[in-house]
Amino acid sequence: MLKNYRTVYQGGEGEIVEKKSRFIATVIPAAEEEEALAFIEAMNKKYWNATHNCFAYVIGERNEIQRCSDDGEPSGTAGKPMLDVLLGEELHNTAVVVTRYFGGTLLGTGGLVRAYSSAVKAGLASSVIITKKQGIKLEITTEYTGLGKIQYILAEKGMTVLDTLYTDKVEMTVLVPARELEGLKAAIMEGTNGRVRMEEGETCYYAEIEGKNRVLED
Known part of the structure; x- marks a missing residue:
């Protein structure tokens, strides 16, 4: 049992727009991987017409489980940057899906990394984060x-x-x-x-x- 760790107490949603592409980040607390997977499935159904639904999650007091997906974006431009934000914030038991609606303009590798990272930060900013x-x-x-x-x-x-x-x-x-x-x-x-x-x-x-x-x- 860790003496303390940061986690999401109440999830939130944040959105950014980059060159007419919408990036919607939805954050939830997830103590078990099954919760994270069910959440991802629910987001895929909710945003069924989106261009991409990328995800990242960290599970466990020591982040024993770490998963992410680019969902069709160029490799390493979405899921990994999203995961890096969660780890950089030292969060545990947290899942996030970033939904993208393509706006017609390519962002390039660097632009995608910045957009997905910024979207996650926006989602976390609207969430309630606590230290257990x-x-x-x-x-x-x-x-x-x-x-x-x-x-x-x-x-x-x-x-x-x-x-x-x-x-x-x-x-x-x-x-x-x-x-x-x-x-x-x-x-x-x-x-x-x-x-x-x-x-x-x-x-x-x-x-x-x-x-x-x-x-x-x-």
Whole structure:
């Protein structure tokens, strides 16, 4: 499990025009190759009358799967430049299709490379890109007398409380960045004079979305 990696949280669409040729880039998140292939098939059906539907995708935390296609464009002028943009942005689990409607003027090798690269960048600019970070769900159980101090420490360190259960005791589930776990536990133990119980829960990924830390599915 990587400590953090960049990916697309919400896909988008961008378009550029180069010498009357339209280049439409559609971007989606894709955690599995099957998702990417189904997406490519759907784009081929949606833009069935296009001159080309070129694609690129990277799958896996370490980009174990990398595929691209020129779809009839001169070799190396579409798919590879598209893939290079995804890799250059250090994105994972991302797929993009660039649809071209030929405008009547040949762009040449360099022109095609620039156009397809620019189209992907336009598609990414309209997408929501996040950095997924490794976290731990820390289960904290305390008496009510220690709650205030714990809440102060959590707020001071900017921790996200995922859930709180109030019974004869207080049980809290806190999202903690993996690298800050030991420091937080030590601070809580010191702040409560050890009158607290903490258990490390599941490891998860989270990201800051719309100003809040949210737990994400792997």
